[in-house]
Structure formats: C-alpha cells, structure tokens
Amino acid sequence: MTLLEIKDLHVTYRARGTDLPAVRGVSLTVAAGQTVGIAGESGCGKSTLATSVLRLLPASTRISGEILLGGEDVQGMTFGRLRAVRWQGASIVFQGAMHAMNPVRTVGQQIAEPIMLHTPAVRRDEALRRASELLEQVGVPGARRSAYPHELSGGQRQRVMIAMALACGPDLIIADEPTTALDVMVQAQVMALLAELVRERGVGLLLISHDLSVLAASCDTVAVMYAGRIVETGPGHRLFADAAHPYAKALAGAFPVIGDPASRLAPRGLPGDPPDPRELPGGCPFHPRCAVALPECATEDIALRAVGPDRRAACVHVPLILGGGA
Numbered sequence: 001m002t003l004l005e006i007k008d009l010h011v012t013y014r015a016r017g018t019d020l021p022a023v024r025g026v027s028l029t030v031a032a033g034q035t036v037g038i039a040g041e042s043g044c045g046k047s048t049l050a051t052s053v054l055r056l057l058p059a060s061t062r063i064s065g066e067i068l069l070g071g072e073d074v075q076g077m078t079f080g081r082l083r084a085v086r087w088q089g090a091s092i093v094f095q096g097a098m099h100a101m102n103p104v105r106t107v108g109q110q111i112a113e114p115i116m117l118h119t120p121a122v123r124r125d126e127a128l129r130r131a132s133e134l135l136e137q138v139g140v141p142g143a144r145r146s147a148y149p150h151e152l153s154g155g156q157r158q159r160v161m162i163a164m165a166l167a168c169g170p171d172l173i174i175a176d177e178p179t180t181a182l183d184v185m186v187q188a189q190v191m192a193l194l195a196e197l198v199r200e201r202g203v204g205l206l207l208i209s210h211d212l213s214v215l216a217a218s219c220d221t222v223a224v225m226y227a228g229r230i231v232e233t234g235p236g237h238r239l240f241a242d243a244a245h246p247y248a249k250a251l252a253g254a255f256p257v258i259g260d261p262a263s264r265l266a267p268r269g270l271p272g273d274p275p276d277p278r279e280l281p282g283g284c285p286f287h288p289r290c291a292v293a294l295p296e297c298a299t300e301d302i303a304l305r306a307v308g309p310d311r312r313a314a315c316v317h318v319p320l321i322l323g324g325g326a
C-alpha cells in the first residue's frame, strides 16, 4: 500500500527578496513496510522535501506538484484535517532532539500532548501512562517520563523523539538525520529501533541522512539528491556499491564499501561545493564539479532514465558507464 506519493514537487523559498529553489521536480513514493532513503550533501534540499510533506514550511514558501498522504492531497487539506494527519498519518523525527523539544516540559508531558490532542477522550493520567509505555518500547525506562530533556543523554533524547513520533501510531515516519551527533553504538541502536518499526508494524519510513553507510544498510530504495533534484535512485544495498551518476559515485567514494578493499584504499574525493540555489548553473547542475562532464552537460538537463531494473540516473554518461566506457 502506498503511504506517500510525491509527484514533480517544486519548493521555492523567498529569501531576502530573491527566489531560492530548494526542491526542483522531485517524485518518489513510500509504501507500508518500506524504507526510502534520501542522500546528498548539505543544502541539497533533503530537509525541505521532508518538511513539505506535513506542510511545515514557512508561509512564504511556494510549492507546486503533488504530495499525497494516504492518497489525500496535502496541499488541499484544511488546517483541521492537517492537524488530524500530523502525528497520526505521518510524524517527523527531527535532527538534533534537544532543539526540537520544549526544555521546560518533561518528556512525558511532551509525548502525552499529541495523544491528548488526537484522542480528547484520553485523560491526562492515561496519556502519561501511555507515554511511559512508549518510552519503554524505545528502550528508555518509563520512570524517565518525569525527566526534562536536559536530564537525558543524547541517545535517550533521540529515542524520546521517536517515542513522540510513535505516540499516535502513524503510518509513515519521516526521520531527518535521526542519528546525527550520536555515537556509533547509540546510532546503531536507534537505527535498529526504526528498522523494527518498519518490519514489525509495517510503518513506512522516509529516512534522510548524509551517512551513506546508514542508508545502504537500512533502505529498500535510496534517492540521491543534488541541487534540489534526484540524480540517481536505486536499491540501497546496490546503489553506493555500483553508482551510475558521477555525483552518487563521488559521494560513495567518500565512504568505504564493505567487502571492497579498493574503495577503502582509494577514496575519490569530491572537490568544490554544491551550487548556490539562487545561482544554479545551466544544464546538469553537477557539471561544474563533474570529472567526466562533456560540453553538452553545460546545456542539456538530463531527466532520470532507466539504468537497470529498479534503478534510474540523470546523466548523459549512463549507458557508457554501464558499458564500462566512462
């Protein structure tokens, strides 16, 4: 069952009197029990894409295209309907739990709030009891519900964020860098917890991360974004071991591929920075940094095309790469 369908989404911020196109023509779907990852360098539009799903963007932002949540058009929802859908239809785990939480309310109160909001018949003590259960489910002792965010460790706070996201039993969870700033052990525990929710509850997970090893290990499908576009998409376990788009290849080159000693010995760096969205180059947005760019890359904007079963890439070289020519 498809939970989220994004079709040709464009998101443009209005910043200091100029247009800033952050997402440009992105389409993707997330089904129940599926994990879809979004990869890419900072500023390529990952968080904008995630926050647009629940209409959490600033009011001045221009959006076109379609976002269907459970088949319902998010842009056309009334505020009442949107409130009902947030937490229940889909919820977001933001990066940096400390900043996303209210410092003067206990974590139990913060988990209980959406429960009471969505089920007014549930009394406060019942919602707090439910908060304890949710904390236990994510591996935090239920008694910690009376702690304030600053009294918990970073890993516990991130788990509390996941407990909040689970409070109303959402079909879809959007996790934006859920393990950033956590140590490796805690990172693995948080990822295992999310994977369990997908496997055992059939939750759909849209997972945003700049950490390719996390994405490769957990995603059924990964979309690599560059300058607001998806430049390659394919199964998580294969995409980074065998990327077709030069940008995805370069990103993958920065990470060792397990079982491939060559990738560990010769990481290919990625010189330069992504373009300023206000001054995007013509043609393929990656061409100024691309080691294999051709003259036509400066003028031709290549759409995603099939590279193989379940795989697509937006590059003039794609057929050559497959043939080993580029």
Ligand SMILES: Nc1ncnc2c1ncn2[C@@H]1O[C@H](COP(=O)(O)OP(=O)(O)OP(=O)(O)O)[C@@H](O)[C@H]1O
Pocket (backbone or CB within 6 Å): 013, 014, 015, 020, 022, 040, 041, 042, 043, 044, 045, 046, 047, 048, 049, 058, 210, 277
């Ligand atoms: N509220 C905003 N107003 C104006 N511009 C914004 C706003 N939020 C983000 N941007 C710009 O939109 C572009 C995409 O940002 P976004 O945060 O979506 O990227 P990202 O890939 O999630 O990056 P990061 O990994 O650093 O969070 C960037 O150029 C950013 O500066």
